[in-house]
Amino acid sequence: MERSTPEQLLREYGERARLVIYIAATAGAGKTRRLLTDAHRLKVAGKRVAIGWIETKERPDLERLAEGFARIPPRSARAGDRTYDEFDLDAALVAKPDVIILDELAHDNLSGSRNGKRWQDALALRDAGISVIGAFNIAHLESVSATAESLLGHPVRAIVPLSFLKSADDVIALDASPELIRRRLAAGKIVQPDDIARAESGAFKEATLRMLRELLLRTIDDLTIPIVAAASVSSAIALVPPEIDARAFLERSAPVAAAFDLRLDVQPGENADVHAIERVASTLDADVLPVANLQRIETGALRAAMVAMPNGKLAAKTVNAPVERDIFVVDATQTYLERSVFTTPLSGTLGDRMRVGYGRLTVFLGGAAGAGKTYAMLDRGHQLRADGVDAVIGLVETHRRPETEALIGDLPIVPRKQIVADGITYSEMDREAILARKPSVVLVDELAHTNAPGSLGPKRFMDVLAFLRAGIDVLTTLNVQHLEALSDVVYRLTGTIVRETLPDGILPLADEVILIDVSPETLRERLRAGKIYPPERIEAALANFFRTENLASLRELAIREVLRARIRERITAPFGRLLLSVVARPEDMMLIRKASRLAARLEVDFAIAHIAEPRDVVDPDCLAEFERLARTINATWRDERAPDASVRLIEVAREHPETVVAVGGTHRAPRWPARNAFARRLLDAGAKELIVLARPKPNAPNADDEDA
Numbered sequence: 001m002e003r004s005t006p007e008q009l010l011r012e013y014g015e016r017a018r019l020v021i022y023i024a025a026t027a028g029a030g031k032t033r034r035l036l037t038d039a040h041r042l043k044v045a046g047k048r049v050a051i052g053w054i055e056t057k058e059r060p061d062l063e064r065l066a067e068g069f070a071r072i073p074p075r076s077a078r079a080g081d082r083t084y085d086e087f088d089l090d091a092a093l094v095a096k097p098d099v100i101i102l103d104e105l106a107h108d109n110l111s112g113s114r115n116g117k118r119w120q121d122a123l124a125l126r127d128a129g130i131s132v133i134g135a136f137n138i139a140h141l142e143s144v145s146a147t148a149e150s151l152l153g154h155p156v157r158a159i160v161p162l163s164f165l166k167s168a169d170d171v172i173a174l175d176a177s178p179e180l181i182r183r184r185l186a187a188g189k190i191v192q193p194d195d196i197a198r199a200e201s202g203a204f205k206e207a208t209l210r211m212l213r214e215l216l217l218r219t220i221d222d223l224t225i226p227i228v229a230a231a232s233v234s235s236a237i238a239l240v241p242p243e244i245d246a247r248a249f250l251e252r253s254a255p256v257a258a259a260f261d262l263r264l265d266v267q268p269g270e271n272a273d274v275h276a277i278e279r280v281a282s283t284l285d286a287d288v289l290p291v292a293n294l295q296r297i298e299t300g301a302l303r304a305a306m307v308a309m310p311n312g313k314l315a316a317k318t319v320n321a322p323v324e325r326d327i328f329v330v331d332a333t334q335t336y337l338e339r340s341v342f343t344t345p346l347s348g349t350l351g352d353r354m355r356v357g358y359g360r361l362t363v364f365l366g367g368a369a370g371a372g373k374t375y376a377m378l379d380r381g382h383q384l385r386a387d388g389v390d391a392v393i394g395l396v397e398t399h400r401r402p403e404t405e406a407l408i409g410d411l412p413i414v415p416r417k418q419i420v421a422d423g424i425t426y427s428e429m430d431r432e433a434i435l436a437r438k439p440s441v442v443l444v445d446e447l448a449h450t451n452a453p454g455s456l457g458p459k460r461f462m463d464v465l466a467f468l469r470a471g472i473d474v475l476t477t478l479n480v481q482h483l484e485a486l487s488d489v490v491y492r493l494t495g496t497i498v499r500e501t502l503p504d505g506i507l508p509l510a511d512e513v514i515l516i517d518v519s520p521e522t523l524r525e526r527l528r529a530g531k532i533y534p535p536e537r538i539e540a541a542l543a544n545f546f547r548t549e550n551l552a553s554l555r556e557l558a559i560r561e562v563l564r565a566r567i568r569e570r571i572t573a574p575f576g577r578l579l580l581s582v583v584a585r586p587e588d589m590m591l592i593r594k595a596s597r598l599a600a601r602l603e604v605d606f607a608i609a610h611i612a613e614p615r616d617v618v619d620p621d622c623l624a625e626f627e628r629l630a631r632t633i634n635a636t637w638r639d640e641r642a643p644d645a646s647v648r649l650i651e652v653a654r655e656h657p658e659t660v661v662a663v664g665g666t667h668r669a670p671r672w673p674a675r676n677a678f679a680r681r682l683l684d685a686g687a688k689e690l691i692v693l694a695r696p697k698p699n700a701p702n703a704d705d706e707d708a
Helices: 005-013 032-042 062-066 088-094 118-127 145-152 162-165 179-187 194-201 206-223 246-259 274-283 313-319 347-352 373-386 402-407 431-435 460-469 484-494 520-528 535-543 547-563 588-602 620-632 643-653 678-684
Strands: 019-024 049-054 075-079 084-088 097-104 131-137 170-174 235-240 263-268 306-311 326-330 338-340 360-366 392-393 417-421 424-428 441-444 471-480 512-515 569-574 577-581 604-611 637-642 659-664 690-693
Touching: 019 032, 019 118, 019 162, 019 206, 032 049, 032 062, 032 075, 032 097, 032 131, 032 417, 049 088, 062 547, 075 373, 088 118, 097 118, 118 131, 145 206, 170 206, 170 313, 179 194, 179 206, 179 460, 206 547, 235 246, 246 263, 246 274, 246 306, 246 569, 246 588, 263 274, 263 306, 274 588, 313 326, 313 678, 347 471, 360 547, 373 392, 373 402, 373 441, 373 471, 392 431, 431 460, 441 460, 460 471, 484 547, 512 547, 520 535, 520 547, 577 643, 588 604, 588 620, 588 659, 588 690, 604 620, 604 643, 604 659, 620 637, 637 643, 643 659, 659 678
Parallel strands: 019 131, 019 170, 049 097, 097 131, 235 263, 235 306, 306 326, 360 471, 360 512, 392 441, 441 471, 577 604, 577 659, 604 637, 659 690
Antiparallel strands: 075 084, 326 690, 338 569, 417 424
């Protein structure tokens, strides 16, 4: 089996009974198909699998999948003057298979059942040593149901408690885009033909589906908070003392946190107006923490990758100490907020694709190799072929795995092109042959791949853009760590530098971004079983990139990128220009890239300044490299000498309105008679706002992973 799924978790973890839950945004997301597919793979692996409850809705494809399985005979239950079939827990306990497939976990059991709810039956089965793979829709979760009712326009009566999810061994999002759900609805695969029009204008309205999908992803996000070092978590904390304007402060802090891909938590100080803070936080999708004494708080111990704090004594003390996380010193009296239209480095292409005739792009996004992206892409390809669509494989990387090769099945393949460069023969996707063939849909694996020398384009995503311009739809796969703008985030979360990247704008360019969700435990077990890397790489991967906390962080990051990709809202920036101060040393190269991506995310001007003092030793080669990089990223470059670099930098900043200075933090606390840290000197020189960037640690490992 090629993908990383719960059934593998059940098989590879041994005989201990487990509870695995799929959650979908709505009917039509493929829960029944996924459960039956899991059942088949478990059966092939030698497990005794029984269907406890499944609804095929008389669809021939699902009926075929359900054939050949033992079934737990239903019991009859009366409701009013009618008799219905009901899952029989007692019969399941007597049969005692290894695994039971149990759909509709939110179902209210009818009279005569041992338990009132089907999710309680699932827990009873696990307690009896029987593993369960089940599913339900997000609207039935107690923490979501009230919001779901307002979206759906009718009561949600069958409720699943959040504690049930937290007690599960694995909870996995079964993502499907609203566009795909509506296409399945129109094709008669969700409701009866007579009900399609009513469903399209009711519970299956596009806006409703988008909100339900967001509720699903945010729920999974909340359940997958990794337990990692404080500076590596994916959240920011804003410290709000009572004497400042909380609204202005938080509205300035939130965009910077979002640009760093961080969830915002708000820490009120003693005597702060908590109710007012909660009102502001709710508009920013931020969580409010319990009140704390900010005068005694140890900022170094905060579980946050960024801390936002008002300019004052605490800020001056914090930036003068070793900096292990990013710090945003905020002037809460500022009211400037610039709103710009969403753009990306590929905005021109995005605009072009609004024209008639361009293909559609679907990206299957995962947190790491082994998530099952290739499986999902090939599965969609087979479904398209079954619907009569001319779908072909442009390139699929099997890595010589028999399961992947078998999964290709009868999908047509466009032969690869052999390229010889420097005596080495490369096998690459043949862009020209695919354009000449002009299928309706082409499947292209590993979007971030760097093409061989002599290819038509240096990167595979450029081939994909050519297909889209030719009117060919593309299904493709991508791991979240390969997004260029996230390289600093990935480094912060995992300590790994990813060399092979592609532009940040590729996800906003996509028509559909589908999350391929999987747990860290499943990925590690797949790795141990040799299903991701060859044997000689397994132990090193387990000890480095594939550590549980890394995978949990990447999973959370993937969820947030899927959410971000579907949002087309105006961007808010708390300043108009970012001015980065650098020192002529190689390690500041990453500071330039990090600040550049922050400026790009906020859509503000970016400038780099090297201001040396008379006693500084300047490396001319390093300066030349910085200047070349500045030209490459369209940043303004400045190189000066001054008796006091901090004072001169503030003067440079004031030449342009709404400029905020960014600087690298110190690794060591200053000791007398040494001067204060440069960030502290900037505050003393008059900086009202300041971004202090945590410097990277040297010798970070590279992530040279294969997509799976």
